[in-house]
Amino acid sequence: MPPAQTAPDTLPLQHPQSKTDLFVSFTWLALQGFGGVLAVVQRELVEKKRWMSREQFVEDWAVAQIMPGPNVVNLSMMIGGRYFGLPGALAALAGMLTAPMVLVLLLAALYGSVADSAEAQNALRGMGAVAAGLVAATGIKLIGALTKNALGMGMCVFLAVLTFIAIGLLRWPLLWVLLSIGGGACLWAYRVLSDVDADRAKKGDA
Incomplete structure (x- = not known):
């Protein structure tokens, strides 16, 4: 019989190895977060990297949600500052903003030429539905953390x-x-x- 896999919630928590690790990790996270960032953040930080537990994620996300500014940017700075102080917060912030800013500028230039087409409008509506589904699914997944x-x-x-x-x-x-x-x-x-x-x-x- 194959060995039983350890449940994600029972694995020991990890932490970022360096400010470079923060920058690269949040850059990769940001590049995945088109439309459904909550789902991506929870999967990357809780399930894959194990930088926080589900309970910690729910609490930190609640704080990031009520602070001014984009919630995922707030969360990245909170995590970076927790481990490496102000330099860590700035490294996480740079990771969240640099690559997406370049891509958004390119996409904005491309979208300007097709914005009025029916195909582009229908594509955006479809992506909106997918994003809503991702957020709803992640919320359901995190309900178990409320027991504590x-x-x-x-x-x-x-x-x-x-x-x-x-x-x-x-x-x-x-x-x-x-x-x-x-x-x-x-x-x-x-x-x-x-x-x-x-x-x-x-x-x-x-």
Whole structure:
């Protein structure tokens, strides 16, 4: 019988070997991230490179999501800064932006000549559907990480549904959603974690 493969979540975490490793890795990640960057980032950083666990990815992605600027750029700088400080953050940022900037400029020049054609419009609609599917599939894949969240799976699902209703159905501005639902979730998590710390302190004194 072939040896059983180790599940990805049980493998030890790795870390970038150098600032060059950061630059090359995020350049390769950026070149794959046309339309469905969340799916690519999760696969590369969690499943392939093992630079973070699913739980760490969910937490860091949430922080990157609410910070100003593109979320994947924010995440790359967070990872680079975590291991190599400011030089690491700049190396990751350069990897995320250099090659895509050149390609986007070339594609923009080419697209300008065919932008009005029906074929180009239909191709863009098809790519949009694929990108939406990639993001949805990655979100479903990461649901398991919520079992270790301080709020619990039930509360996390409730907040996700509430956010979908607020943005998708009620059309609330993103800032309102972050301040109301996001702020409420932060306060609730702080209360839960404070209670956990208090219980641990009591057990330690006993």
